[in-house]
Amino acid sequence: MKKAIIIAITLIFTVCLLFAAGCTAAPADSGSPDKIPADKTLPEISYENTPVHYSEVNGVTLGYREFGADNTEPLLMIMGFGGTMDGWNETFIGILSENYHVYAYDHRGMGESTDVDAQFTVAQLADDAAGLITALGYDSMNTYGVSMGSSVSQELLINHPDKVRKAVLSSATYSAGIPETEKLHALLLENAEGEDVDSGVRKEAVANLEWDGCYDNLSGIANDVMLITGTEDELTPQSVAVDIAGQISGSWLVRFKGIPHAGSSYAPEEYGRITTTFLEMNESPV
Template structure:
């Protein structure tokens, strides 16, 4: 039976008072974990002051920025649908950069990254992520994916598991074509078929709609995985994260009360601290 850890988060100080992030009660027999927000300044980062660098990967040029300490604990950030690397919340990235060498990048056809002719796929985007990890000089990295970035991360876990140390999947789904994600499906159709839609956004929409998903492969994922979901997410509802967590043996599941889709933009400190906690814990048997 899969051991899904439903993490109960106790957030102190004003966070509890304002109820911006909440908890799911851990059922009997599961582990709980308290995350305390450190009363320390968050490192400031600036996209404008951080130069874009480039690597040739799979026939395209991927633009990226890097932040944080110069050590061998890298963290690759996979952004969501229609967004570029500068859309990551700076407080969130600042927290992660306290202990990790953080890389943010643009998917092919978006922002600073170039594209090739023809339609790309989610599997191609996963190949790009694997290729970028290699190009940056690493055998593997920790990864954090949000929304479409989580879909790319799931494909990466299935196609290139050796490239992933630990994976965080935020606002995840295993398909955009299931009943639970009907709002997402409509949004993607509008961007795939609408007029005056950016070419890169249109291709991302098509790639998501054509992705068959990877539900049948979830049980084969052996990497350490944490899913983060918000109870107010109507784009990729929490029930989908629960389903995915139930399929990945030993995965973590963290739910934030009243947080909508892509919650790191709404509760960056809480998302940053729980991500750091997950990445730092040694889950090897004693």
């Protein structure tokens, strides 16, 4: 693991974050991870007070919110299965918006976004992300994808690599049909077949179940990538993140002890700071 990475992590965290080949330690106060020390002031955001904007992309209207200064690096947040842009932890988004112009949006058929009368695919959701980046006036953005959002991000990296500057894959898997993701597969199947399931959620479930995965294409990813996983993640276990990191040359791997699936909701400050560290790190040869 690169010496510069280890130095950066040591300087920023008071907790121990060790990478792919090491042990892990829990973030401070992991039993109550949303608790922030009284002497520390973090940026505050409010979904209620932040307007929703809309953009036409690939035949649908995608709703999004934006946070942070206009002249900062863009960061696109790609939500996971069944979630909407208001599902991101506000402390987490607030930390990211200190140094980045953060865009959080709803996938087609979810929340503020419209849909068409047809089943979509994970690759199509990646096309939507690429189209939104262009519609917002950028050639490329940094991206952060969680759970299904990390699957969308992988398809984005494979099919639209020029649209991505750096990518964070949180609670990632390269397929919902592998033995390690048995619980995730059962959850998706339940939502795909449920009678009272929202149409958008059902379509997301079907898209994930029909996704062939991308393991064979991971080695072709040349973008800078960081994977974040929790050791208590039962839906996308840490072993899957290790496998993905092994396929993407030069990728970072951060494991948080005791954190479950979609860890930014449980340890928003730690996830925010490690994300910022990764995005700001200059990994070019000296």
